[in-house]
Amino acid sequence: MxxxxxxxxxxxxxxxxxxxxxxxxxxxxxxxxxxxxxxxxxxxxxxxxxxxxxxxxxxxxxxxxxxxxxxxxxxxxxxxxxxxxxxxxxxxxxxxxxxxxxxxxxxxxxxxxxxxxxxxxxxxxxxxxxxxxxxxxxxxxxxxxxxxxxLGIITTTQEAAVDADLVRGVHRKFITGVTVVTTDDGGTPRGLAVNAFSSISLDPPMVLVCVQRSSTTHPALHRATHLGINILAAGQLDVAKVFASKSDDKFAGLSWTAGTHGAPLIDGSCAQLEVEIGERLEAGSHTVFTGRVVAARHEDLAPLVYSGGGFFDISNTAPLPW
Ligand SMILES: Cc1cc2nc3c(=O)[nH]c(=O)nc-3n(C[C@H](O)[C@H](O)[C@H](O)COP(=O)(O)O)c2cc1C
Structure with missing residues (x-):
């Protein structure tokens, strides 16, 4: 050994x-x-x-x-x-x-x-x-x-900015409707006027809204699982004004009902969607909320139209031949 x-x-x-x-x-x-x-x-x-x-x-x-x-x-x-x-x-x-x-x-x-x-x-x-x-x-x-x-899907490098007034002038040429985006914040209804609303796809039914981070409704939209999108009717200019303001209780005196998933749906709107929030994409000063439509309805009412900083009722305009 x-x-x-x-x-x-x-x-x-x-x-x-x-x-x-x-x-x-x-x-x-x-x-x-x-x-x-x-x-x-x-x-x-x-x-x-x-x-x-x-x-x-x-x-x-x-x-x-x-x-x-x-x-x-x-x-x-x-x-x-x-x-x-x-x-x-x-x-x-x-x-x-x-x-x-x-x-x-x-x-x-x-x-x-x-x-x-x-x-x-x-x-x-x-x-x-x-x-x-x-x-x-x-x-x-x-x-x-x-x-x-x-892959070019996101860009973090910043190109020289185009003059803000010029861009504003361009956006004034684009006609939109007016929506009120709402959510149930632990029992308190919250919402703001939004025209940055778009359909993403019909199948699956997906939409998006862009909300500025400085909005007081923004934190509630981060806490929520669902949001409501109320497309305002031509007769709801007063509702648009309230939800474009910073009022503490925008829902006081307003007739609304909670949707199946709690999002406030405003009576008299020409269309309403309930959306399950999918992604929250940070984009400059705004957050893009995408989501899947889980409930929808519309009424035979003309929509409120927003163009060049003014509001319009287009129910009496003549359609162009197509
Ligand atoms: C016609 C119209 C469209 C608007 N669109 C948007 C929008 O797309 N996104 C947004 O964040 N704010 C938009 N605003 C501004 C907000 O409604 C406004 O800043 C509001 O005071 C925010 O309310 P809050 O801070 O109580 O959430 C719009 C205002 C008007 C009048």
Whole structure:
């Protein structure tokens, strides 16, 4: 029997830890290169356990091994020249943190965005947990705004501003109706006059409204799950004035009923929608609230029209031949 000095035992132990570490990092690098850069996703089977779970934050459903492999395939279809660089791997016991950066050209459909041909760069970190020599669980975190900007869906760079009066003059040429956007704020009805209302689609039925962040109704719209859109009738000019004001109780003396989901619906409006709020998109000084129409009705009443800063009743105008 040979007795080794304790320093030699330590060296041996460190050596085996080192081999183990190299083993894991080398296996990750090789499987990532095969899957992400060459599309050989089956290489992930040797690295990921059969019960593997990939977590992508609270908003996205976790993926199992097959779902992850399918998502790699889909990403590679959209970015066939995809290249993923592992920039750093830090190991801590059974845990391993990987800092990565991916580049590729957007030449295939991706998340409903048609090919733009743009070069895209995305970086993030993946936290990996080993169990019995294979990865049992991963948490991946990255900034989707980087991707959205690269695809041209959002722009954060500011171009030289056009004169505000000029833009105002342009908007005065556009004729709109007038709506009152309402919501139930924990039992208190709130609302404001809004002409920045538009249909997004009929199937599914989706609409949007733009509300300035300085509006006192704005915080309530962030708390709410539903909003009401009341398209005012020509006879409701007084209602438009009240809801364009900063009055404390705009609903005092007003006849209204709560819709199925609580949003105040103003009697006498020519049309009403109840909308389940979907996304709240920050856009400059305003928030764009998009949502799905969950209830709708309209009356045989002429709408109130807003044009060039004035209000009009167009019920007696003659339609143009079309
Ligand atoms: C015809 C008309 C259209 C308007 N459209 C909008 C709009 O689209 N979005 C918006 O945030 N404010 C719009 N406003 C201004 C608001 O109604 C106004 O600032 C109101 O005082 C806000 O009320 P609040 O602060 O109590 O919510 C409009 C006003 C008028 C008269």
């Amino acid at each position: 040979t007795f080794l000095p304790s320093s030699a035992i330590q060296e041996l132990n460190e050596g085996s830890v080192m081999t183990h570490t190299l083993d894991r990092t080398a296996r990750i690098r090789s499987a990532w290169q095969a899957a992400w850069d060459q599309g050989r996703v089956e290489a992930l089977d040797e690295l990921l356990s059969p019960g593997y779970v990939r977590r992508r934050g609270p908003a996205a459903a976790p993926q199992d091994r097959e779902q992850f492999k399918n998502s790699v395939r889909a990403i590679r279809e959209a970015f066939p020249d995809l290249h993923t660089e592992i920039e750093e791997i830090v190991e801590d016991g059974e845990g391993l943190a990987i800092r990565w950066r991916s580049t590729g050209s957007h030449t295939g459909d991706f998340l409903g965005v048609p090919p733009t041909g743009r070069p895209v760069e995305v970086s993030g970190a993946t936290f990996t947990h080993f169990d019995g020599g294979v990865i049992a669980e991963e948490w991946v975190t990255w900034d989707p705004r980087q991707l959205l900007e690269a």
